[in-house]
Amino acid sequence: MTLANGDEVRARLVIAADGRRSVLRDAAQLPCRDLGAPIDGYWFRVAKARTPDNRTEGYIDRGQMVIAIDRGDYFQCARVIPKGSAEAIRAKGIDRFRRDVAAVAPILAEGIATLASFDDVKLLSVTLDRLTRWHAPGLLAIGDAAHAMSPVGGVGINLAIQDAVAAANLLAEPMQRGARLDGLCAAVQRRRMFPVRIVQALQHIVHVRVIGRALRVGSPRPPLLMRFFDRVPLLRRIPARILGLGVRREHISSPRTPSR
Numbered sequence: 001m002t003l004a005n006g007d008e009v010r011a012r013l014v015i016a017a018d019g020r021r022s023v024l025r026d027a028a029q030l031p032c033r034d035l036g037a038p039i040d041g042y043w044f045r046v047a048k049a050r051t052p053d054n055r056t057e058g059y060i061d062r063g064q065m066v067i068a069i070d071r072g073d074y075f076q077c078a079r080v081i082p083k084g085s086a087e088a089i090r091a092k093g094i095d096r097f098r099r100d101v102a103a104v105a106p107i108l109a110e111g112i113a114t115l116a117s118f119d120d121v122k123l124l125s126v127t128l129d130r131l132t133r134w135h136a137p138g139l140l141a142i143g144d145a146a147h148a149m150s151p152v153g154g155v156g157i158n159l160a161i162q163d164a165v166a167a168a169n170l171l172a173e174p175m176q177r178g179a180r181l182d183g184l185c186a187a188v189q190r191r192r193m194f195p196v197r198i199v200q201a202l203q204h205i206v207h208v209r210v211i212g213r214a215l216r217v218g219s220p221r222p223p224l225l226m227r228f229f230d231r232v233p234l235l236r237r238i239p240a241r242i243l244g245l246g247v248r249r250e251h252i253s254s255p256r257t258p259s260r
């Protein structure tokens with residue numbers, strides 16, 4: 001394939017699986033639709049003692065949201081913040097950051113002292129977008145390169161792997177035969193666009209209706225939708241199933257690579 005800057009990548013097919021800042025998708029000038037993401041996240045670790053039960057929990061209070069994922073001897077934490085507010089939070093200093101986090105998530109109060117400075121806190125910017133065409137002659141984008149996913153639901157990796165399986169199923173055997181591939185790349189997009197649209201729509205709703213509302217300063221209570229799921233545990237299975245298993249599951253059916 002030939003890139004917009006004139007560089008040439010010599011292969012029958014280049015798979016752009018280089019993530020949400022894909023240089024290949026930019027170079028190929030594939031058309032992109034930005035769905036907007038009103039949030040970013042500060043990520044950090046807080047040490048903890050091992051417990052027999054898993055203490056993963058999300059905390060919302062007074063315009064703050066903190067997620068603590070129990071990884072055994074530490075919590076992987078995310079403080080979700082409105083997009084564009086990172087610098088202001090940082091400017092208030094690490095002491096204030098520790099206090100704010102401990103106030104909303106008391107379970108972190110003891111271990112948070114180990115955050116010595118903002119060097120221990122990483123800002124991860126959240127993007128939600130998708131290409132409207134995933135392919136160009138000699139190129140196919142998959143995963144975040146085709147559709148950047150938000151961390152909401154923790155499903156971006158599932159979708160990226162499902163794209164790869166679908167691409168292998170549709171392309172491996174024709175590639176072995178030396179068939180033309182461009183129509184088949186379009187078939188990969190057709191197969192995978194539907195689940196991407198559904199999951200991104202769910203993520204967008206959560207961004208706007210749940211997280212956006214929760215982060216609104218002065219809002220002391222979690223949004224109605226979250227309180228509802230909190231009260232009726234059985235209902236939590238519905239989004240969990242959609243997110244966990246995916247909208248269109250993929251199973252490997254491509255031929256095995258002949259052993260050398």
Ligand SMILES: Cc1cc2nc3c(=O)[nH]c(=O)nc-3n(C[C@H](O)[C@H](O)[C@H](O)COP(=O)(O)OP(=O)(O)OC[C@H]3O[C@@H](n4cnc5c(N)ncnc54)[C@H](O)[C@@H]3O)c2cc1C
Pocket residue numbers: 017018019020022023041124125126127142143144145148149150151153154155156157158160
């Ligand atoms: C803050 C945050 C938290 C998230 N948390 C989760 C989660 O818990 N669970 C989940 O399922 N999803 C999560 N996601 C989404 C998830 O990270 C992505 O959807 C998923 O990683 C996409 O996989 P990918 O293989 O397409 O891209 P990536 O995982 O981004 O992989 C791209 C790879 O390409 C390499 N690369 C990039 N450019 C080049 C280059 N020029 N040359 C060579 N190599 C290159 C990169 O080093 C990287 O290894 C999160 C996203 C964000 C922003």
